Amino acid sequence: MNILLINHYAGSPRHGMAYRPYYLAREWVRLGHRVHILAANHSHIRTIQPALTGAARLDERIDGIDYSWFRTPGYDGNGVGRVRNMGAFVAALYRNAHQLARTITPDVVIASSTYPMDIWPAHRIAKQAGAQLLFEVHDLWPLSPIELGGMSRWHPFIMLVQQAEDYAYRHANSVVSMLPKVRDYMVSRGLNPEKLHFVPNGIDPDEWRGDSPGLPEAAATLLRGLREAGIAIVGYAGTHGVSNALETVLAAAALMRGENVAFVLVGGGPAKASLHARAIREGLDSLHFLEPVEKSRVPALLQCFDIAYIGWHRHPLYRFGIAPNKLMDYMMAARPVLHAVDAGNDPVREAACGITVAPDDAHAVAEGIRVLLALPDEERAAMGRRGQAFVLEHLTYPVLGQRFLAACGARTDPSNRTSTTMSI
Missing domain, CATH: 3.40.50.2000 (Glycogen Phosphorylase B;)
Known part of the structure; x- marks a missing residue:
């Protein structure tokens, strides 16, 4: 398959966190799939930021994985600067949706940026490419900024995030969650429970x-x-x-x-x-x-x-x-x-x-x-x-990578165990 993974904060061994997109993509490449990661060039959790040197986008290959870094403004903390950074990334993806669908020709598009607003350009790309759409949940937004950050449910940003989350549950072909006890909540927001899969974090052996x-x-x-x-x-x-x-x-x-x-x-x-x-x-x-x-x-x-x-x-x-x-x-x-x-x-x-x-x-x-x-x-x-x-x-990326592919509808290697004692 051609897999397009959208993760604003994706990293690599060269750049630092976040590592999960890299580890999953590397396993998929080892299994014979082609993987293209779309990420922002500025992230608060990365040690080294990709240098775009004036360009709007940088394409490179790391360990067989194609990366495209999109220019976004820098920021510190969780204020307006970070929201502006999110908006720039989502807007860049939306503007480039047709070109990305045509050149990458994905079979699966994965929206996986912690915040859910990337579901909108992901859906646009998937629709134009005739691809499956998968939504990956790291943290429950907007519940996390509401319950942990004390933000009002009626804050304009929170209302926007809520619209994106509900849209994702209605339009995604599959939903992968790292959190195991989310079924009832997601169903209450419109998810068909048959679409839900659990793929937790893991380690690279x-x-x-x-x-x-x-x-x-x-x-x-x-x-x-x-x-x-x-x-x-x-x-x-x-x-x-x-x-x-x-x-x-x-x-x-x-x-x-x-x-x-x-x-x-x-x-x-x-x-x-x-x-x-x-x-x-x-x-x-x-x-x-x-x-x-x-x-x-x-x-x-x-x-x-x-x-x-x-x-x-x-x-x-x-x-x-x-x-x-x-x-x-x-x-x-x-x-x-x-x-x-x-x-x-x-x-x-x-x-x-x-x-x-x-x-x-x-x-x-x-x-x-x-x-x-x-x-x-x-x-x-x-x-x-x-x-x-x-x-x-249960928790190595060779195992988790296959479980994730199964959620995408791909055939997996039956010799690689994907069972788990942890249930949703």
Whole structure:
């Protein structure tokens, strides 16, 4: 098939996040399909932005995948600048719809840009090319900016997003969701439930084969010193943002003063400076902050953790489920996981690879750490192995790529297992 994937924020190993479009496209190329990704040249989550040098569009090929980057204005934060950036991308696609349909001749057009307004140009391209139209849902918009961001349901931008979401459910031939508990909500917005498919986030097994590069000197020295001192390491690797609930880790560290435990937080983000300042102010000597490590070094980093932590705030939006990338890495690294969450699904509980405790509860986190550390080493290792086995069976991109193709109506390789224990 010729597959056209529209994802405003698509990245690559060269550019950085978001990686999911690249990993899926690479699997499809390996299976003999042709894939063309359309993306904006400016994204707040990319490390390196494509350089268009005055042109309105840049075409290039990365690992067998055709990319077209469309010029969009830069922005910071989630204000008017980001909305202007979205509008420029959607408008560029709409203006170029006929040319894209004629030159790419897609069999399937996938609208997958987090926000749903890309469904309009995607539908136009699909109609002109006689292609199937698939809508991929990362987060539920406009519910996410309403419930997490506090925006009014009657804000003009929210009303526009709602029109796009409803349009997508009515016009798409298939809908793929990364969130597992969305059926009732989507049906209430007009979706035929027979169109719905679940394809969660996953990992690239190639990144876990062979030796991982060593850690930066500062990280290696700290972690080696803690291990040589016989101190248990509770680690977190990822963004330090408001939604990551790391203030609960600081509160748990305060409750565990004097215990033989160190908390190591690796990464960057808007909340890091305030978290670091609070740790100093409260004298939390067991808490250590490290700079982000390259993606290729993550396997080596995670091997240094005795317990891998991931937490969330208690929020009703999570009733639709969660699909965190960092949790897949924790499980692939065979680490026992402490998961602080209340959500519609829980991969840690499903895989029996750790302990789940209540979110926003430092006492529950501290007690969960104590319970895990009190287990025999072999029992914690067995938890880790169960998590790794679960990911390898259900959550690798070779598996997920085939499941996604099945949602597109393509034939898949029956020798590649696509079953899952997670249900919608």
